[in-house]
Amino acid sequence: MDPLEEAQKVLAAQPFSVLLGAEVTEWGEGRATLELAIRDELKQQYGFAHGGVVSYLADNALTYAAGTVMGHVLTVEMKINYMRPAVGERLIARAEVLSSGRTQAVSQCRVYAVKEGVEKLCAAAQGTIARMAREV
Amino acid sequence: MDPLEEAQKVLAAQPFSVLLGAEVTEWGEGRATLELAIRDELKQQYGFAHGGVVSYLADNALTYAAGTVMGHVLTVEMKINYMRPAVGERLIARAEVLSSGRTQAVSQCRVYAVKEGVEKLCAAAQGTIARMAREV
Amino acid sequence: MDPLEEAQKVLAAQPFSVLLGAEVTEWGEGRATLELAIRDELKQQYGFAHGGVVSYLADNALTYAAGTVMGHVLTVEMKINYMRPAVGERLIARAEVLSSGRTQAVSQCRVYAVKEGVEKLCAAAQGTIARMAREV
Amino acid sequence: MDPLEEAQKVLAAQPFSVLLGAEVTEWGEGRATLELAIRDELKQQYGFAHGGVVSYLADNALTYAAGTVMGHVLTVEMKINYMRPAVGERLIARAEVLSSGRTQAVSQCRVYAVKEGVEKLCAAAQGTIARMAREV
Numbered sequence: 001m002d003p004l005e006e007a008q009k010v011l012a013a014q015p016f017s018v019l020l021g022a023e024v025t026e027w028g029e030g031r032a033t034l035e036l037a038i039r040d041e042l043k044q045q046y047g048f049a050h051g052g053v054v055s056y057l058a059d060n061a062l063t064y065a066a067g068t069v070m071g072h073v074l075t076v077e078m079k080i081n082y083m084r085p086a087v088g089e090r091l092i093a094r095a096e097v098l099s100s101g102r103t104q105a106v107s108q109c110r111v112y113a114v115k116e117g118v119e120k121l122c123a124a125a126q127g128t129i130a131r132m133a134r135e136v
Numbered sequence: 137m138d139p140l141e142e143a144q145k146v147l148a149a150q151p152f153s154v155l156l157g158a159e160v161t162e163w164g165e166g167r168a169t170l171e172l173a174i175r176d177e178l179k180q181q182y183g184f185a186h187g188g189v190v191s192y193l194a195d196n197a198l199t200y201a202a203g204t205v206m207g208h209v210l211t212v213e214m215k216i217n218y219m220r221p222a223v224g225e226r227l228i229a230r231a232e233v234l235s236s237g238r239t240q241a242v243s244q245c246r247v248y249a250v251k252e253g254v255e256k257l258c259a260a261a262q263g264t265i266a267r268m269a270r271e272v
Numbered sequence: 273m274d275p276l277e278e279a280q281k282v283l284a285a286q287p288f289s290v291l292l293g294a295e296v297t298e299w300g301e302g303r304a305t306l307e308l309a310i311r312d313e314l315k316q317q318y319g320f321a322h323g324g325v326v327s328y329l330a331d332n333a334l335t336y337a338a339g340t341v342m343g344h345v346l347t348v349e350m351k352i353n354y355m356r357p358a359v360g361e362r363l364i365a366r367a368e369v370l371s372s373g374r375t376q377a378v379s380q381c382r383v384y385a386v387k388e389g390v391e392k393l394c395a396a397a398q399g400t401i402a403r404m405a406r407e408v
Numbered sequence: 409m410d411p412l413e414e415a416q417k418v419l420a421a422q423p424f425s426v427l428l429g430a431e432v433t434e435w436g437e438g439r440a441t442l443e444l445a446i447r448d449e450l451k452q453q454y455g456f457a458h459g460g461v462v463s464y465l466a467d468n469a470l471t472y473a474a475g476t477v478m479g480h481v482l483t484v485e486m487k488i489n490y491m492r493p494a495v496g497e498r499l500i501a502r503a504e505v506l507s508s509g510r511t512q513a514v515s516q517c518r519v520y521a522v523k524e525g526v527e528k529l530c531a532a533a534q535g536t537i538a539r540m541a542r543e544v
Contacts, residue, residue, distance in 0.1 A: 291449045
């Protein structure tokens with residue numbers, strides 16, 4: 001199986017990611033991109049994607065990026081700045097690994113909302129990802 | 137309407153909060169508690185609540201706590217540490233305002249997973265909440 | 273040597289902590305308190321303690337608190353909210369461990385500025401501290 | 409006065425920045441670079457630059473970058489990941505603004521330690537900077 005397909009299989013094994021409709025569209029060499037369609041169920045009261053959806057996508061992208069260099073991983077912590085309402089049809093989270101060691105990696109991610117084909121930066125995140133000592 | 141009921145009405149107006157099944161169980165005087173049942177759809181591949189669910193609840197609790205002192209608010213940024221897998225039947229996020237000014241507040245939140253009636257701390261968050269300049 | 277004395281010895285071995293004049297005034301059982309006098313050299317252009325001084329004290333307090341339960345440690349990451357100008361004669365950073373495991377701990381810290389004997393909360397921090405694999 | 413000179417003048421007005429020996433070496437169009445020499449006084453017990461020095465430089469660089477687009481600013485909050493011991497002769501913090509609005513900006517920063525002419529990434533930071541309502 002090619003790596004991207006394998007990454008999608010992992011995502012498909014997470015019921016919450018299936019509920020949100022997330023897809024991996026890039027995966028490898030310290031980078032990962034996750035996307036989802038902003039359907040009505042994912043919005044807050046003002047018609048934007050809920051912050052929780054944005055942060056879910058950022059968090060997962062940070063972790064998937066680290067997974068390209070560390071294998072089985074989990075998120076230790078992350079920080080996210082919401083910069084603009086997530087308005088549009090689609091969210092794209094692009095993450096990259098800044099640094100990785102024996103036990104941990106640091107990743108950064110930018111989340112874009114796509115409206116009528118135009119991408120706007122709506123959030124930025126930074127987090128720590130740990131290699132799992134063993135499969136849980 | 138009593139304040140808790142009003143807070144629940146706001147939550148019920150967020151389709152994403154409805155999708156996740158979140159409830160406000162405390163709201164007032166700088167404090168807010170949000171809860172949800174960990175049903176299968178909210179899990180990741182190892183059977184725990186997905187980090188995105190934990191962070192959704194923490195983020196919203198931070199914001200609701202700030203709302204008790206500032207009215208209409210939105211999350212500027214937040215940071216979350218995942219400390220233990222969120223295993224059990226229920227998540228409870230308890231947040232409090234540390235400080236609030238004319239335009240912003242800082243809140244902290246602890247998220248507990250409840251398994252067979254026993255609460256375990258599984259995450260801690262801290263964030264900045266802004267008063268909305270006007271209704272969006 | 274009693275534990276507090278030992279903690280002070282570690283601080284005294286850090287030239288930067290000596291330069292800033294930091295002292296440990298509490299150390300044990302998941303808690304640590306660090307203090308310093310706000311002398312002119314530690315200020316920014318408006319006469320407050322510089323944010324870098326506040327964040328130094330918060331960071332070190334987070335780490336010292338974790339050291340009470342994990343021995344030799346180092347800061348993996350931290351987040352700090354500055355809530356009020358650090359005005360006065362003295363800064364006090366009180367930290368506590370929220371959770372600790374085999375390899376990491378999570379601590380929180382509040383920093384107070386003391387002016388004419390009155391403490392005011394001026395910052396709050398949260399961070400991840402790692403046990404050092406071996407002495408460096 | 410050219411903008412870089414003006415930025416250096418602001419830094420020279422901060423006693424703490426003078427104590428640490430920080431210099432602005434780039435300033436304009438959403439970017440700022442701050443540097444300092446790692447002299448013995450700025451180290452911790454293992455001979456590296458103290459985390460507090462790294463975080464001071466990161467914090468100030470985040471804020472100076474925001475200052476290029478917003479004028480008088482102050483740091484609301486920041487998060488820093490320490491990725492590698494800051495070993496060498498010099499620290500360089502390069503910051504850029506990701507997004508700025510009427511009242512706030514979000515900046516990111518990478519801190520490099522320079523040893524024998526070779527730069528190594530040792531920390532990454534992300535923070536929120538506010539426009540000052542008025543001169544303090």
